[in-house]
Structures are given as C-alpha cells and as structure tokens.
Amino acid sequence: MRIFVPKAKDAAETRTPLSPESARKLIRLGFSVSAEAGHGLPSGYVDEIFAAAGVELISDPAAGRAAADVIFSIEKPSPAELDQMGKDTLFLGLLDPFNRKDLVQAAATAGIRAVSMEMIPRTTLAQKMDVLSSQANLAGYFAVIRAADRLNKILPMMMTPAGTIAPSKVFIIGVGVAGLQAIATAKRLGSRVFAFDTRPVVEEQVKSLGAKFVKIDLGETGQTEQGYARELTPEQIKLQQEGMAKICSESDIVITTAKLFGRPAPLLVTEEMIGRMQPGSIIVDLAAETGGNVAGTIPDQEIMTDNGVMIIGVSKLENLVPQHASQMIAANMANFVEHFWDQESEVLNLDPNDEIVTGCLLTQDGKIIHEQFK
Numbered sequence: 001m002r003i004f005v006p007k008a009k010d011a012a013e014t015r016t017p018l019s020p021e022s023a024r025k026l027i028r029l030g031f032s033v034s035a036e037a038g039h040g041l042p043s044g045y046v047d048e049i050f051a052a053a054g055v056e057l058i059s060d061p062a063a064g065r066a067a068a069d070v071i072f073s074i075e076k077p078s079p080a081e082l083d084q085m086g087k088d089t090l091f092l093g094l095l096d097p098f099n100r101k102d103l104v105q106a107a108a109t110a111g112i113r114a115v116s117m118e119m120i121p122r123t124t125l126a127q128k129m130d131v132l133s134s135q136a137n138l139a140g141y142f143a144v145i146r147a148a149d150r151l152n153k154i155l156p157m158m159m160t161p162a163g164t165i166a167p168s169k170v171f172i173i174g175v176g177v178a179g180l181q182a183i184a185t186a187k188r189l190g191s192r193v194f195a196f197d198t199r200p201v202v203e204e205q206v207k208s209l210g211a212k213f214v215k216i217d218l219g220e221t222g223q224t225e226q227g228y229a230r231e232l233t234p235e236q237i238k239l240q241q242e243g244m245a246k247i248c249s250e251s252d253i254v255i256t257t258a259k260l261f262g263r264p265a266p267l268l269v270t271e272e273m274i275g276r277m278q279p280g281s282i283i284v285d286l287a288a289e290t291g292g293n294v295a296g297t298i299p300d301q302e303i304m305t306d307n308g309v310m311i312i313g314v315s316k317l318e319n320l321v322p323q324h325a326s327q328m329i330a331a332n333m334a335n336f337v338e339h340f341w342d343q344e345s346e347v348l349n350l351d352p353n354d355e356i357v358t359g360c361l362l363t364q365d366g367k368i369i370h371e372q373f374k
C-alpha cells in the first residue's frame with residue numbers, strides 16, 4: 001500500500017506530516033512511502049534524510065496523488081487535487097469541516113475517503129493520534145516564549161546588588177491543552193501565574209502546576225462528554241469579563257486560549273479591559289483563528305493599541321516551531337494508520353462501527369457519512 005505526502009503550497013505552512021522517524025516506522029509496517037521533493041525543508045528536514053529512511057522523493061505531486069492509496073496532508077486539498085486522486089483514496093488531513101462543508105461535499109463527490117484529524121475522539125485509545133493536542137501543546141509553549149520576547153521586562157524575580165526585580169505576572173485564560181502548557185512554561189521561566197477556565201475540573205490541574213486559580217462564580221458551566229467547554233450565556237460572559245478585568249489590568253502578559261469546539265470563540269477581553277492594562281503589556285490570543293477572545297485581534301498580526309498594549313494574533317504558533325510540530329503531527333498520522341493496519345493481509349481496516357472511525361471518517365462511497373455533516 002502506497003502513502004504519498006505532498007509539499008505544502010502556502011509558504012506560511014511550515015509543517016509536514018512525515019518525519020524521518022514516522023517514515024521508517026511506516027516502511028517497517030510494510031507501506032511504501034513517497035513524498036514530494038522539498039516537503040520537509042521548512043521544518044529543517046532535507047530530502048536526503050527521507051531518502052536515507054527509504055522514502056521515494058518525486059517532483060510531480062499530481063502523479064504522487066494518482067498513485068497513492070493514502071495521502072497525508074496538513075493543507076486542505078483543492079478541487080483539482082481531489083480529482084487527481086484515485087477513487088477510495090484515504091485522505092488524512094486537517095479539513096476544518098465545521099467551516100469547510102463545501103470541501104467535505106467535494107471530497108464525497110470525488111469518491112475520496114476523507115478523515116478529519118480534528119475530529120479524532122478524545123479517548124485514551126486515540127490520544128496518540130490527537131493532532132489538536134499535539135499542536136496545542138507546542139502553541140501553548142510558544143505563546144509564552146513569544147510574549148516574553150516582546151515584553152519590555154524579564155519574567156523571573158532577580159535579586160542583585162542594584163536592587164530586586166519583581167517577577168512578571170502572567171494570566172492564562174482557558175486551561176485546556178495549550179493553557180496547561182502555557183502555565184508550565186511561564187512557571188519554568190519564573191513568573192507568577194494565574195489562570196481561569198469555566199470547567200471546574202481544571203482548578204486542581206492549575207494548582208498542581210503551582211499557579212493560582214482565579215475564582216469567578218458563573219453559576220452552572222460544566223463540560224461536554226468529550227471534555228470540551230459548554231457555551232456560556234451572555235450574562236455569564238459579562239460576569240466573567242467583570243471578574244477578569246482587575247487581574248488583566250495587573251498582568252504583564254495575558255494569554256487567551258478559550259475555544260469552543262466547532263464554534264466561534266467567545267469574546268472575553270474587551271476594549272474596556274484592554275484600556276485598563278499597563279502600557280508595554282502583551283496579550284497573545286490563541287483563539288485568533290476562530291474569531292478571537294480579544295477585542296481588536298487581527299489574525300496573524302501583532303498590533304499596538306493606543307494605550308501601548310500589544311495584541312499578538314498569530315493563528316498557528318506551532319508553525320513557528322515546525323520541526324517539533326512536524327515530528328508530532330507525523331507521529332499522530334502514522335499512529336492512525338498503524339492502528340487500523342492489518343500487516344498480514346495488508347489491508348487498512350476502517351471498521352465503520354469503530355468509535356475512532358465513526359468520529360473522524362467524513363466521506364465514503366461518494367457520500368458524506370459522518371452524522372454531524374450529513
């Protein structure tokens with residue numbers, strides 16, 4: 001069975017879903033692996049490393065697609081690219097299905113079996129394939145590094161003969177995978193860390209990392225079966241904004257990661273709250289791509305407000321650490337394939353009754369088969 005990995009066309013997409021380690025693993029399992037020449041360069045993987053691992057490098061992506069049984073891609077396929085794939089090709093990618101229903105339909109029409117890696121269920125068994133977690137971890141880490149780099153202060157306390165520097169204060173809003181990693185990173189760099197999330201279960205996790213959990217009484221909040229936050233009412237959002245205003249005004253860095261799966265992110269840091277922040281302070285909005293948690297965020301830009309607060313809206317911070325981001329996402333995709341691979345009969349057995357398959361396989365036999373997108 002043949003796997004093909006095309007090169008990303010968008011220069012901003014620095015990751016590749018194939019690493020030398022994942023390639024070796026796939027070849028050991030019995031797959032033949034091909035990739036478009038140069039696909040790994042933005043993450044620092046040169047073609048020679050892949051060739052040494054046994055990957056065939058080809059210069060014509062259309063031919064690569066046509067010959068493939070399975071395609072790994074971070075970028076979404078264009079309609080022309082879908083047409084280049086053979087019927088029943090398995091496409092593993094980040095399809096953003098809630099916002100790209102047109103693409104789901106196009107994949108169905110082209111007879112492709114499209115897997116949306118974002119839809120992998122949040123179960124213990126599927127954790128090794130969970131691209132949202134693997135990338136959010138890196139984004140959470142890098143949000144702190146980027147903010148620290150832009151801040152006109154240092155993060156740790158420093159006692160010197162010239163005087164004592166107080167530690168900087170970091171406030172993390174939303175403590176999922178990215179938020180937890182941001183807390184851990186900010187703590188390691190010596191700052192005082194505060195955090196808030198609407199899911200009550202998070203308080204213990206925040207405390208165990210040595211940060212302080214900010215208590216705001218919003219009444220009933222809770223979480224979904226998948227562990228995602230539920231949408232708040234407008235009254236609850238208002239209470240939350242009021243509860244966070246003071247702590248934002250005292251923070252040197254505010255990092256927002258509050259997302260709602262499949263829906264736009266809630267606006268949590270208002271213009272009024274930003275107006276009360278100190279000049280020089282930094283906000284990183286990790287929800288920029290889904291509408292933003294912060295008033296005035298512009299995706300992929302760093303902007304300065306009139307009162308000197310910088311709002312950083314880089315939508316995929318993991319793209320700024322592409323080698324590790326590629327290593328993780330490549331492992332997630334290889335783990336998916338390994339999980340369903342019957343090495344003896346050389347068949348990828350995507351059982352329609354399997355919980356993981358039901359969660360993430362969107363199209364098959366010319367139809368949209370996923371319950372949420374039918």
Ligand code: NAD
Pocket residue numbers: 121122123124126127130132133136173174175176177178179196197198199226227228229232240257258259260261266268
């Ligand atoms: P996410 O990216 O959807 O959201 C990030 C965080 O924002 C979440 O913690 C959410 O509760 C929070 N949030 C939403 N609205 C908010 C608001 N108004 N104010 C403050 N915070 C708000 O979530 P995620 O990081 O993908 O993870 C969600 C949960 O799923 C986490 O508990 C995570 O540990 C869990 N998880 C489990 C598995 C598994 O079991 N395999 C895998 C990954 C994640």
